[in-house]
Amino acid sequence: MATNEHRTASAPRRRRWLIAALVLLLVVLPAGAAGGLYWLVEQDRNPTADSGRPGSWVTTMTSAEISDFAQVPIPAGASDVRWGYVEGFQDDTAVMAFRLSADAVDSFAAGLGGAQWKDAAPAPRNSALRDLRHIGAPDPSGVLTLRRGIFVSHQPGHTKRVESQVWLGSRTGIDPVQVWVYAMNVP
Known part of the structure; x- marks a missing residue:
């Protein structure tokens, strides 16, 4: 009976970890993509000083x-x-x-x-x-x-x-x- 109690107690913990991982993935992934796009746009607007073509x-x-x-x-x-x-x-x-x-x-x-x-x-x-x-x-x-x-x-x-x-x-x-x-x- 100890094993059944152990399984039932760990199931909610696994669900919590799964939900936390999904939420983290849904928040971090779009934020990372947005940051990457922002960086690309800024690189296009402000090229490096050695490009010879400012702006x-x-x-x-x-x-x-x-x-x-x-x-x-x-x-x-x-x-x-x-x-x-x-x-x-x-x-x-x-x-x-x-x-x-x-x-x-x-x-x-x-x-x-x-x-x-x-x-x-x-x-x-x-x-x-x-x-x-x-x-x-x-x-x-x-x-x-x-x-x-x-x-x-x-x-x-x-x-x-x-x-x-x-x-x-x-x-x-x-x-x-x-x-x-x-x-x-x-x-």
Whole structure:
């Protein structure tokens, strides 16, 4: 009879341990998953200092690869070069920003193949320019003169075309001129 009493006394204990283990599993597992997701999002928003692309979307592409994607060369005298890349569900997007001396702007603009240049709408209304904040590019809202050039190019070895939008702007009308580039696959 001692063994039956022992079994009946240990059964509630086992159930309690089982319930405690299940509750622990149901609480700890989601909390761990949430913590892991939070860490991944923070790593994407704040890449390491040595990535070369502060605040970039994806840190696996070089500035040369972004330049090739957008078909916009980065001039030798460019400074404060920043870039980012997003691989989308169907289309990829690349952004780039750099500064040029006022002397180099005309030759840079002329080197962009079939770009159609015109005065641009005020910067705050343009969503493409707002996307450039992901790479830490200067805010274009205070720019005095803003010109935009748009052109479509074909990437070698790819079936999709890339539409590139390039903005040139200066806050003071003198050095340096800020260049913003937004490029996206188009059908």
